[in-house]
Amino acid sequence: MKVAELHAASWQRLQDWKSRLPHALLLSGVKGLGKLDLALAFAASLLCEDAHSDGTACGACPACQWFLKGNHPDFRLLQPEALRREEKEEGDEEEKKGRGRNADKQEEKSNRSGQEIGIEDVRALDAFLSVGTHRQKMRVILVHPAEAMNRHAANALLKALEEPPSDTLFLLVSNEPMRLLPTLRSRCQQLALSTPDAALAEKFLLEHHLSDAVTWLALAGGAPMLALRLSENAAPWRETFLKFLQQGGQLEVLSAAVTLEKELKAVKGENPLPQMVEWAQKWIIDLTLAAERLPIRFYLAQRAKIMNLSENRRPLLLLRFYRELLQLRRESAHPLNMRLFLEQFFFRYRRLFVE
Numbered sequence: 325m326k327v328a329e330l331h332a333a334s335w336q337r338l339q340d341w342k343s344r345l346p347h348a349l350l351l352s353g354v355k356g357l358g359k360l361d362l363a364l365a366f367a368a369s370l371l372c373e374d375a376h377s378d379g380t381a382c383g384a385c386p387a388c389q390w391f392l393k394g395n396h397p398d399f400r401l402l403q404p405e406a407l408r409r410e411e412k413e414e415g416d417e418e419e420k421k422g423r424g425r426n427a428d429k430q431e432e433k434s435n436r437s438g439q440e441i442g443i444e445d446v447r448a449l450d451a452f453l454s455v456g457t458h459r460q461k462m463r464v465i466l467v468h469p470a471e472a473m474n475r476h477a478a479n480a481l482l483k484a485l486e487e488p489p490s491d492t493l494f495l496l497v498s499n500e501p502m503r504l505l506p507t508l509r510s511r512c513q514q515l516a517l518s519t520p521d522a523a524l525a526e527k528f529l530l531e532h533h534l535s536d537a538v539t540w541l542a543l544a545g546g547a548p549m550l551a552l553r554l555s556e557n558a559a560p561w562r563e564t565f566l567k568f569l570q571q572g573g574q575l576e577v578l579s580a581a582v583t584l585e586k587e588l589k590a591v592k593g594e595n596p597l598p599q600m601v602e603w604a605q606k607w608i609i610d611l612t613l614a615a616e617r618l619p620i621r622f623y624l625a626q627r628a629k630i631m632n633l634s635e636n637r638r639p640l641l642l643l644r645f646y647r648e649l650l651q652l653r654r655e656s657a658h659p660l661n662m663r664l665f666l667e668q669f670f671f672r673y674r675r676l677f678v679e
């Protein structure tokens with residue numbers, strides 16, 4: 325299933341704009357909906373020289389070939405250095421998707437460990453914008469995520485939008501549009517994406533070989549790309565963690581911390597603790613819902629266990645623990661000592677069942 329099908333209404337809206345394309349479009353919505361994929365599909369469809377009747381790119385014409393290889397001369401992708409690095413680490417699966425790697429010609433910068441889009445990135449567009457389009461069609465500049473632009477970069481982009489170059493579309497993608505300069509926002513036509521139809525999203529996930537699509541979709545609040553990402557990042561410690569949570573008052577705090585620490589330390593790359601705390605938060609939300617005799621939202625596969633654990637739980641204590649988790653969430657970004665962090669977490673969790 326193409327992302328255009330998953331977000332059919334939004335795709336139609338984009339197609340309607342094609343005949344009178346605005347200078348700038350802002351695609352917004354919560355994380356993990358597939359906004360970037362939709363924006364890329366739209367960019368490809370604008371550059372394609374032989375698009376399908378539903379507006380999607382053909383994937384075969386010379387323009388599509390370049391786009392898929394990431395070197396279409398009329399396309400630029402602005403994104404923070406950290407995201408580009410992440411893509412490279414993903415094993416350089418070049419054919420995967422055209423993500424405009426030719427936008428990466430500037431040398432490494434050190435803006436806050438590469439989390440920002442800086443003014444150099446926007447200035448680098450000058451040369452791109454000053455020559456005619458290569459294919460006599462149009463140019464697309466995709467900014468993702470737009471809120472990663474620092475103030476200088478945002479102002480430079482605003483300037484470009486005040487005197488918009490012809491045949492050029494600025495396509496901004498944002499998880500947090502309210503963090504953008506209001507003047508920048510107001511220059512854009514806006515399209516807010518919502519969570520896709522659940523049945524469609526499940527079908528989409530099944531096509532991506534995600535077993536247990538319903539569970540992951542629930543855990544991701546209905547956002548399909550987030551569901552995929554969560555499931556990919558899940559193995560193998562998630563099962564262990566959930567097993568310990570299910571033990572409630574029987575949990576052996578110290579040995580649980582030892583076991584989980586070993587598994588967490590085997591994880592390459594990103595610090596897994598914030599993810600762990602987030603899963604715990606969702607677990608507590610489900611426990612609270614169950615204690616109030618309401619349907620749970622996230623851990624559908626563990627429903628019976630959650631019902632069981634929620635018996636006689638006092639909502640007030642659950643709420644107190646949830647607040648403690650907010651604090652732990654902050655600490656989890658830079659834990660001084662993983663073992664202590666886990667012990668503290670499990671100790672507080674167990675207290676819910678023995679107090």
Ligand SMILES: [Zn+2]
Pocket residue numbers: 371372373374375381382383384385386387388
């Ligand atoms: Zn094409």
